[in-house]
Amino acid sequence: MSDGLINLTIDGAPVSVPPGTLVIEAAKQAGVLVPHYCYHPGLPVAGVCRMCLVEIEKAPKLQIACATTVTEGMVVKTQAPAAKDARQSVLEFLLINHPLDCPICDQAGECELQDFVFQEGQPGTRYGEFAKRFNPVEDFGPDVLYVPNRCILCTRCVRFMEDVAKEPVLNVSERGDRAFIGIHPEARLDHPWAGNVVDLCPVGSLLSKDFLHKARAWELDKTASVCTGCSQGCNITLDTRDEVVVRVRPRPNLDINRYFICDHGRMHYRWMNRGDRIEAPLVRKDGALHATDWDEAFARVLAILRGASGKAVALVSPGASSEALAAAKRLLSGFTWTGAFQVVMGEEAPLAGVPNLALRAERAPNAKGAEQLGYTRDYAQALAAAKSAAVVLVLDEPDCPVETDGALIYAGTVLGEDAACRRADVVLPIANVAEEEGTFTNRDGRDQRYYQAKPAPGMAQPAAWVLGQLAQAMGLAEVQ
């Protein structure tokens, strides 16, 4: 143990971990997943499901891997016959009151009960014709439904609300096989981070109303992304089905959001599927905007830029990628440049049990990135400057109340009937966050990459590409 690590053997494989590591975590190093339900690295240990029982040499009884700390020379066997029998019996016990709901249960396909039963359960039950316990479905709050019949009482949800959200609004009620997850009638599950209980639930007991019966788990494509709801920069997975974003879930990142996202971010995805998109580049001819191709649109923009001098103003969204923001600045580097953004603000909602994690007041993912590139928050001043600017570039701000005597170039995803940007000389359709790859910088200065989950509609392209192509055509050097 010269390097301070503890050496042990798990299923024959040597493992070295820091002192204090739980056997269930050490097992991951050996590539062994010890089946479990109640254990979760983001929650305090409960040790109640009894699924992770493993054989440890010299221990008289099977031990739960989630509550056993490694010791030097420990020999762990997860596949010992006694351990497998114990796990199989736990599965049998869990299934006696669990309804055969798989065909109608949202969790099917991503259900840990299904997974472990399939992996090592029995093919049939011996429970026979005894009636299963029945309780009606309960509405816990804004987004969460509780199906008591499917609950395996792992208590992850209770522990999350009590120890991570620090608002014990869920309890275990009653005793014995009458127990269920309860709530007091005077309180709803409306905590800003409550939606995490749905992710935490290993089975289809706690369900998201938003996702209810929307899609099957195996129909979903999963893409790594970053939440655009605020400046925290939580890592998320976008679940798409047939190129429509249907669900947002957290991706673990121990430095930023651990295993959780807030409900605001969780529900903040419908806009990614908007149908009223700009699908082709538009150029102004004879006083009206006409659809055209990229070649003509580029030619028009270049003509504008080459034929203008003096002031240029860029009014940008703090949700644009850093690449797009950088390209926009580069494109206008031949002018006296002003760049600004404004951020919608909201109420901060911390997750009390995790340091430095909150739904942030700044409701945009890349304000920091914009700042780092030289954009300011003096939006009013920039709007005023735009009036007399030679060229104004509006990036992804569909409601921007811009007025200018100069040329107006709008690069965006949507454009309302009465939008000020309808007066643009050129409209360039761009991809939204789900349709491109890019970088956001969160409030702590962390650069994070997000990836493309679905194709952009029509001829829309990532803003970074659009503006980059233009800058290249202008012969403008890359910003270092």
Add this chain to the structure above:
Amino acid sequence: MGYPHKSHPKETVVLSQYFGDADARTFKGWTKRGGYEALAQALKMDPVAVTDVVKESGLRGRGGAGFPTGLKWSFMPKEKKKPHYLCVNADESEPGTFKDREIMRWTPHALLEGTAIAAHAIRAEVAYIYIRGEFTEPWTIMERALAEANAADVFGAIRIHLHRGAGAYICGEETALMNSIEGKRGNPRIKPPFPAAAGLFGLPTTINNVETLAAVPHILKRGAAWYKGLCLSNPKSTGTKLFSVCGHVQRPGNYEVTMGFPLKDLLYDMCGGPPPGRTLKACIPGGSSVPILTREETEACLLDYEGVVASGSMLGSGGVIVFDDSADMVYQIMRLARFYAHESCAQCTQCREGTAWTTKIMERILAGQGKPKDLDLLLDLSENMTGKTICVLSDSCAAPIVSGIKKFRGEFEAYLAGKKQSVMVS
């Protein structure tokens, strides 16, 4: 004994000397009988010295586990860095056991004195006596006694509080007891951490049973050697034990005998055996959570920790439940399974689901709808419920099932063959 009958000549009367003597319940009455002298003596001793005396005496926990008491006290931290706690387990709920109730309602000061001595030995500033909610009479008596003792200021700096339970057998498990005092659901805790390291409110704690602590003043006063000498055959089991005999005996009650006493003599001599015309069929010697003994095993059994193990069961709490030939073993085992199903805290999968499933199968058998595979199923479920959970309630449900099927298989098979029909209530 002493209540409701006079002590039997074969009893060794120590704890039960004043059972039935209402005057002994008062502070004055107790001090007149030599009470609180041991405490005064102990308070002058070094805590470690007090622990040594108890260690030497061989006193073992009388709640059911039989763990050496002095050794348990010595697990408390040697260096006093934080507050220490003593919890007194007066949650007596093990079917067949009713001795702590008698100690509290006849000799409340004995318990208070033992509590204070123990608190001193483990350097606990505060002691909680956890009394089950149903013990209304012991509660009132303990309250009064505590008030009197406090008024007489006998406890020094030690503060003793009574805490009332609210109907949960599982709170007799030491970690569940601590959770209950903390204002939580009575869920047992995973160990480690052990109570002596992190117990009540996360602080070093010792939990002792009522009968264990009631013996402590006697040990302090009369010496460890005296207590160690109270032993019939096995030097590892010393002292006296109150055996709560109930069920099919003519004179049920608490009998105090020296460790190693023959169970046969207890049942036939002292209790008068089963009612006239009936014969002893089965006996559970240590509260319902231990294996059932046949008549032959019962009559050969010596009542000490190792002796009962040798006979195939455990001393446990010493709650002796006697079944004569009129008892329907299958029905009674069902009733015990139902008890455990009702009391399961719901944490562990095997216990939560297994106790209820076991009960359902037993009810089915009793209703005449048992299947041939039911006995094997019960045995397999019992094995799955043993040795795999946070606490032993699950194992306790399995014990009567396994021993019942093994030793009274004929009665089960009679039901399966349709030769018997029971009338079940609820």
Add this chain to the structure above:
Amino acid sequence: MTVQEDYQPVFSGKVLEELQTVLQRYPTKQAALLPTLWLAQREHGWISDRIMAEVAEVLGLTPAYVKGVVTFYTMYHQHPVGKNFVQVCTTSPCNICGAEDVLKALLAQSGAGDAGATSPDGKWTIMEVECLGACGFPTPILVNEDFLENVTAEKVPDIVRKYR
């Protein structure tokens, strides 16, 4: 939290004073929960959701937490019970000594009919409970806070008469 305008807090006046004494016995307010619930039940007869919310407020806990504790312990009533709340032990040691006959007699003579139900005159609720810790004095029953030993079916009429 919805406010019931006609709700009379349980913890006021003398009861609140009593609560202060209870709080002194424990290092945390949470630890005072069980005795506080006993106080509430003594005053109100049973513990409603609204009272759970009041207890939560008084002790700095959440109503859901308090409810989780209340539903764990069988002696806290979550709905009104008859004037005489009777608990009859029917676990095996008493079972083999006639406990079920005692239960049947009580159900019949009190008019309660079924275990757990309240009699039409509101005077009786009879519950079948687990071991009461008096197995040598079969069958023990609790009538409210009165612990009666050695109850037999024959003695039931007198008991019912006495408490009615």
